[in-house]
Amino acid sequence: MSAARDFDVIVIGAGHNGLAAAATLARKGRRVCVLERSDQLGGMAGNFxxxxxxxxxxxxxxxxxxxxxxxxxxGLGERVPLKTLALPSVALSPDGNHVVVEAGKARFADGRAHPDAAAFAALHDRLTRFAGLLAQMSENPPPGLQGSLLDPAKLGELIRLARLGLGMKRLGKVEMREFLRILMSNAHDLVLDEMGDGPLAGLLAADAVRGAFAGPRSPGTVFTLMYRMGNGGNVALPMGGMGTVAEAFASAARAVGCDIRLGNGVAGIEVADDRAVGVLLDDGTRLSAGAILSSAGPMPTLKLTGIRHFDTEAVHRLRHHRCKGSVAKINLVLSGAPAIPGLPVDMNRGRLVIAPSVEYVERAFNPAKYGEMPTAPSIELLLPGLSDPSLASDGRQVASAIVNFVPPAPDGGWTKARRNALLKTVLGVLEQYAPGLSGLVTQSETLAPPDIEALTGAPGGHWHHGEMGFDQVLTNRPANGMARYRFGVGGLYLCGAAAHPGGDVTGAPGRNAALQLLRDGVL
Structure with missing residues (x-):
């Protein structure tokens, strides 16, 4: 480590992955600075x-x-405060026969047994076992043994692969064959082979494609469903809002000496002798470092570095990286809590999913394929104030809606009229399940993919910084030849959701990238 440098490592972006990378490096004694253009922590995991x-x-x-x-x-939740509350998932039904899922068990909201409860439990159990293998792979760089097996540096890789193989062996021959059979298949067929179509099946289909430009019939959607079930299919609400997650990561980073600078946008990554040596800030300040980790997407990082530093094939692959966002976010302030007929009041606090059938989810995807606005979108709705009264006062509530299958770039662009039309459509769908909700709205915000990109830096406004189809996961994330976090020039690494293992608030890409940097011995 050189005393002449301002820092050992500079991390671009104070989202949870950037903060995880920074904290991991600082725990190993490196001097780390995190630079964030926004005046707020968190990226996609922030409050407002x-x-x-x-x-x-x-x-x-x-x-x-x-x-x-x-x-x-x-030390999240231990040395660093982070309190969460487990929530049920509720598959809403137009006829009021809503289905509640908790701990892998399904029942009707009124307590009646669901006819597909046993089939759902068996499928859920099987998928969570398989998801455990994917979770194991997420804690390390994607499998690969490039170079000589005699290299001592490959020993850890051999051990990791052996553990993965042991995990697959423990499944047993029949289960392992089933895992390999369904891994690349589609969620539509998998789910409907096990149970009848309806809200319970629709819940699984919606989870398989949340944030993706894909319908349940798309190949590989079983993989994305299993990826989402890496924590046993459980969901949790951070008390105090998602921003407390980012604050927890930041507190962990600061506790080990990280310098986190908000309102410091990076204008460029400086390169000398084919190595990243520092950054140029928007205000003209230069900071030097032995390595740079970027939690921005591949193309934003390439542009910051300069295309001349990348070979033609790498640029070609990155230009074809699929990261067009198809999710909109709608935030509503309500004068009170909406009532949902057929749903007990205490269940309103759950994750409310509007996907009344697998076929509904597939049809919801159809307009987006042609650049058209949705007419009946799949929606994930949350009323967080029902579980955490600190989020709103005077009886008000927040309604947070994640709307799948909006066109990334509709003809004519995302005009104000289109945003208003989307809000009207979403409110119309919500009214079918919560009559009178529209009359409770006192304030609204509609964020299309370009807005999400502008606010968070997520490339294309994509919920996961890039599609998670088989051509863009594991050894192909973000692109073939770039799967181990190293990015183009020496000392430059990707550490965001565009890197392995991918999206969701996991922290794994950041941690893995930091450990790869240390293994490479660049400092």
Whole structure:
């Protein structure tokens, strides 16, 4: 480590992955600076105040896959305060026969047994076992043994692959064959082979494609469903809002000496002798470092570095990286809590999913394929104030809606009229399940993919910084030849959701990238 440098490592972006990378490196004694253009932590996992006395999740609103290794190493929930509350998932039905899922068990909201409860439990159990293998792979760089097996540096890789193989062996021959059979198949066929179509099946289909430009019939959607079930299919609400997750990561980073600078945008990554040596800030300040980690997407990082530093084939691959966002986020301030006929009041606090059948989810995807606006979108709705009264005062509530299958770039662009039309469509769908909800709205915000990109830096406004189809996961994330976090020039690494293992609030890409940098011995 050179005393002449301003820092050993500079991390671009103070989202949870950037902060996880920074904390991991600082725990190993490196001098780390995190630079964030926004004046707020968190990226996709941040809070905002849409009205006085109201706190809302700007983008993501729940935890699905917070990596347990990351949480343990950083002391989240122990040394660093982070309180969460487990929530049920509720598959809403137009006829009021809503289905509640808790701990892998399904029942009707009124307590009646669901006819597909046993089939659902068996499928859920099987998928969570398989998801455990994917979770194991997420805690390390994607499998690969490039170079000589005699290289001592390959020993750890051999051990990791052996453990993965042992995990597959423990499944047994029949289960292992089933895992390999369904891994690349589609969620539509898998789910409907096991149960009848309806809200319970629709819930699984919606989870398989949340944030993706894909319908349940698309190949590989079983993989994305299993990826989402890495934490046993459980969901949790961070008390105080999603921003408390980012604050927890930041507190862990600061506790080990990280310098986190908000309102410091990076204008360029400086390169000398084919190595990243520092950054140029928007205000003209230069900071030097031995390595740079970027939690921005591949193309934004390439542009910051300069295309001349990348070979033609790499640029070609990155230009074809699929990262067109198809999710909109709608935030509503309500004068009171909406009533949902057929749903007990205490269940209103759950994750409310509007996907009344697998076929509904598939049809919801159709307009987006042709650049058209949705007419009946799949929606994930949360009323976080029902579980956490600190988020709103005076009886008000926040409604946070993640709307799947909006066109990334509709003809004529995302005009104000289109945003208003989307809001009207979404409110119309919500009214079918919660009559009178529209009359409770006192304030609204509609964020299309370009807005999400502008606010968070997520490339294309994509919920996961890039599609998670088989051509863009594992050894192909973000692109073939770039799967181990190293990016183009020496000392430059990707550490965001565009890197392995991918999206969701996990912290794994950041941690893995930091450990790869240390293994490479660049400092």
């Amino acid at each position: 105040s849409p009205a006085k006395g109201v706190t809302a999740p700007r983008m993501a609103h729940l935890l699905y896959n917070l990596n347990p290794v990351v949480a343990r190493e950083l």
